[in-house]
Amino acid sequence: MSLMFSINYFIFSIFFTLFVLEVGIALTMLLEYEKYKDSLKRFLMPLWEVTGTFAIFYIVNLEAVVPSLLLLIGTIFVVPLLVAAIFFILRNAFLSYSEYMGDKVSEKRYLHIYAIATIIVAFIAISVLDSGISGIAISASSYSINLLRMFANSFNILMFLGIALLAAFLAAVFFRIKEYKWFPILSAVLGVIAIAIAVHGSLNYLFDSAFDIGLPYLLGLLALLAVSLFMHYKGNKYAKYIAVLWFFLAINFFGFMQGPYILGGTVNTNNYVATGAMAFYINAVTLIGGAILAASLIYMVYISYIKKTPKTNSNY
């Protein structure tokens, strides 16, 4: 995989980790709203804008990295992604509406609408990604797509199910949800199995390379998952960071095993990646902008989650 596409996948991995964690929050909001509302909101509120902005970052970076593929992407995914955008607006709108709601009933209703909208966005976005990876339902030569097949195929359904289970696992570990004792381990194992079956069934080349050149990485990932589960059951407060790191690395693993191919291994993205002066400037902007972004995010995390509120404000 080229450097530019690797950076693009790295950006995607950050976005997808944040977003899947948000899907886990959405699921928890629907199932255990009263008990975990405060901790979910405390985490979600400063971060939701960043997750949304990462989505745009990924899209624009993709436009910069593979401009020649835009005609294909823009033509075949127009309907599902615009529908997803509608639900993305609902996600943003109802989350922001809920923030200052004085009455608890409206707040709960708005957060539930937010949660449902988030899960729908996830389903559509994952279906589009699955279709792009596997090529199922896409005819690249005629620039067409069978939408029904894009959503309703075993690969997509198993992938979505697997990711939803992993989202639930992440939320359970991240927010220390204790109601269902065996849920984190069950959802993690079943999630991984669902994704493995999906990949084995539809992307054999990817499955084979995961057990060939990717084997050390794969074993490392499984060990890390075991560590995060062990720490979670031991009540270690750092378990959540290990779980998130595991998910982030797992997405990267998936990407690097799959790359540089898309559409079921039929299209090599290296043939479409921007080159020359444009590639240089895109990488330079990513480096400089990424450094500023990282510094800003560290500052945000420090102020929002670590810094204590002072007792008095000296200016009043």
Next chain:
Amino acid sequence: MGFSLGVHIILAVIGIALPVIIVTAEIAGIKKKDPHYTRIAKRLTTMLIVFFAIGTASGTLVALELLFLWPKFMVLVGHVAILPLYIEVFAFFLEAVFLGVYVYSWDKFENRYMHALTGVFVALGAVLSAVFITMLNAFMNTPVGFNIPEYIKTGIIADVQPLAVLATPSTLVEVAHVVSTSYFAGGFIFMLYFAYRILRSTGDERLHYRKGLNIAFGLTFIATFFAVITGILSISGLYSFQPEKYAAMELDMYPQTHAPELLGGFYSNGTIKGVIASIPNLQSILATGTANGSVPGLSSFPKSTWPPLIVHFMFDTIVGLGFGFGLVMLAIFIMLILKMHPFDRKWLLILLMVAAVVAVFLLELGWATAEIGRQPWIVYNVLLVSQAANTSPSIIPLAIFFVAFYIVVIPFTVFVIKKLLKDRPISSEQV
């Protein structure tokens, strides 16, 4: 696309102007130790977060629409002009990250100026987003940075110079005009809000809103004059870089010297009719600096590349309203200097509310004139709109759905903001 952009523009100017008003109010509150200003900042922050949420999402929608509705255009942008769009993402991040800090960490700073500083970054991120997006629009008006003859001839994109797109011949003036008009229209939207609330309130609450109106007026006053100046410079720029657009906006059928400025008028069967007034030499003087300066005419260009001539009427309306706004703002400013307390006068508050609606109309009209004036090109003299558009019929039901969706979401958002603020009386706001 036009409808989505039309809605997004309003949300964007709110997102650009509002952080400036909020930070100004917060700093005034700290400096003067006046809780009114701090309350203004806190209450407007509620609005900011909701408008940001809707604005972000509508911006994402526009980004996706660009990709889906204009795929061939985006391929060209992706190869040649992606840098401003890409840098804009980081400006957007700056805004989003610091918005999170500003909104949710109000009480975490011992030094309140440090909190206000995080708001400055929100304002900076918002305006930089506008700057970089406008650079892309400037590329559409004055394309540079690749071998254009080769592209027109063969469709091959060659000799790409990525940095050239950041400084096209029209970039500076266009950016200055967009930024100033954004503050102008955004400022007016909040003048409308404050003026309306002053009319509906009494006592301390009335004082609260009047202080808010002072801040919004200050911003809008400065922006109005920059908007007028940069507007004039924009027309001069068109004279050099987009002569068909210039000629259509001025309704110049033939190249001429000593060109008059036509007010009103329309083109019919080869002649110009219905001119209200013709000011001798003025157009030549404004465009070239001398009365005998030559201005371009539409007859020099093939009729197929003429923009729709309604742009002349639109342009006249913009100029008339623009100068009208300039005079109104100047009059209010003089009233303030003479301590005539303009914001205590009911008629003036009503006038400001009407003016705010007209200001938003003016903003949309300005954008529409710029876009219609570039027709039939999406990238001037390079790519036609008809070549770039996705003509798939599957888009039509989606387009109808989007229009309906915005018609529901925007009023609902205003309703929710109203409810949020109503549930939190000003007096109960902690400072």
